[in-house]
Amino acid sequence: QVQLVESGGGLVKPGGSLRLSCAASGFIFSDYYMTWIRQAPGKGLQWVSVVSSSGTHTNYADSVKGRFSISRDNAKHSLYLHMNSLRAEDTAVYYCARGYSGYDRAFDMWGQGTMVTVSS
Amino acid sequence: QSALTQPASVSGSPGQSITISCTGTSSDIGAYDYVSWYQQHPGKAPKLMISDVSDRPSGVSDRFSGSKSGNTASLTISGLQAEDEADYYCSSYRSVSIILFGTGTKVTVL
Numbered sequence: 362q363v364q365l366v367e368s369g370g371g372l373v374k375p376g377g378s379l380r381l382s383c384a385a386s387g388f389i390f391s392d393y394y395m396t397w398i399r400q401a402p403g404k405g406l407q408w409v410s411v412v413s414s415s416g417t418h419t420n421y422a423d424s425v426k427g428r429f430s431i432s433r434d435n436a437k438h439s440l441y442l443h444m445n446s447l448r449a450e451d452t453a454v455y456y457c458a459r460g461y462s463g464y465d466r467a468f469d470m471w472g473q474g475t476m477v478t479v480s481s
Numbered sequence: 482q483s484a485l486t487q488p489a490s491v492s493g494s495p496g497q498s499i500t501i502s503c504t505g506t507s508s509d510i511g512a513y514d515y516v517s518w519y520q521q522h523p524g525k526a527p528k529l530m531i532s533d534v535s536d537r538p539s540g541v542s543d544r545f546s547g548s549k550s551g552n553t554a555s556l557t558i559s560g561l562q563a564e565d566e567a568d569y570y571c572s573s574y575r576s577v578s579i580i581l582f583g584t585g586t587k588v589t590v591l
Contacts, residue, residue, distance in 0.1 A: 406570050408572075408581065411580075420578040420579055456527075461529060461532050465580075466533075466574050469532075474526060
């Protein structure tokens with residue numbers, strides 16, 4: 362079954378850390394760019410971070426640069442987002458998404474999302 | 482990294498056509514033919530409807546079409562159906578591997 366399944370979300374205090382995971386199945390994970398996208402409650406989509414198929418190239422939105430780190434383990438078909446120094450404005454549903462046709466400019470498969478709540 | 486501008490809402494009657502605009506700048510929509518459109522029903526993950534301005538992924542209805550002129554992209558839904566009622570988001574390449582999303586448009590089928 363072709364799917365992405367996120368995990369690791371939860372309630373964390375401001376300044377805290379969290380690691381999100383995304384397990385991929387049903388396709389050749391190592392062929393695809395992977396991206397994290399978030400959506401604050403009642404708000405629009407916001408691109409967060411991308412990693413290339415090999416893991417050597419990464420990029421981040423200005424709002425998370427220096428605090429978040431994206432990585433992948435192709436042997437485990439898994440994508441990760443390490444989040445540090447969390448702020449209230451990081452509260453959102455976090456989706457992992459697959460790059461359409463292997464590239465980084467559109468997303469043809471999304472997970473169900475995992476909720477991150479930053480609150481004291 | 483500001484968001485692309487979309488109308489907050491667009492509505493139409495069943496069978497009609499509607500168009501959603503997405504306005505950016507010469508650094509994003511105007512610079513790349515990498516505009517995509519997503520449909521999101523409440524509580525669901527987004528679904529890719531259009532990529533690379535006007536390409537429809539396999540399985541997407543041909544009632545959905547995309548275009549671009551200058552710094553503005555558009556999504557047209559023809560033969561509007563009840564199931565088309567959802568939020569729609571555009572996105573564009575902003576620079577290498579950086580994506581900008583639109584503000585989102587709520588489509589209502591009257």
